[in-house]
Amino acid sequence: MYCSESLGTAVDHFEPLNHAPRRVFDWYNHLLGCSFCNSHAKGGTFPRGEDGEPLLIDPTADEPVHHLRLSLTSGEYHCLTPRGCATIDVFQLNRGPLRKGRLDAVGQCLDTLANCADLLAVDDKAGAQKRMLRLRRQPLADVLQELRRIADRPSAAVVVGDEAALAALRALYGQPVAEPVFFPRQTARHEPDCRSWKTAPS
């Protein structure tokens, strides 16, 4: 899934058939996508860097958080690498409906977290866990993932705006993330004309 707007309605050939006709039945070349990302946005586009390696992020092999950063205040993805940039462009990840949907999802996450904080305050951990589980099954789970990623940082209080809700997020998200939290060196806003992947070596 690229936009994570739905549970997936189409099967995407990661390496399109016009590029790799022999991979038509290759299991690892089959990804679940939505019809917009698959047919309308990506189509047969499959950019490669100068070294010939694919530029699009492969969700079966790459860690998207190393290439993309979701802004919870604008609902936009920012690019951290040329590969992130290419993926945003090709899948149009900052298209209007997705940005609006992500902002709605942020509001919904924060409402649920505040609600969970109330339940935790009266020792109803099971009730809070149930609400959290429901939230995790919602589309646009990338929003919740980003909230979790920033939960331990001082800036999280600014985004969440409620210490109790933040504590609920830390307590309920499940096991602590195994990997150390990844901090990019710099975050650049992805502009429609940034296209750093068109010139960058990798």
Ligand SMILES: [Zn+2]
């Ligand atoms: Zn999609």
Ligand SMILES: [Zn+2]
């Ligand atoms: Zn970019």
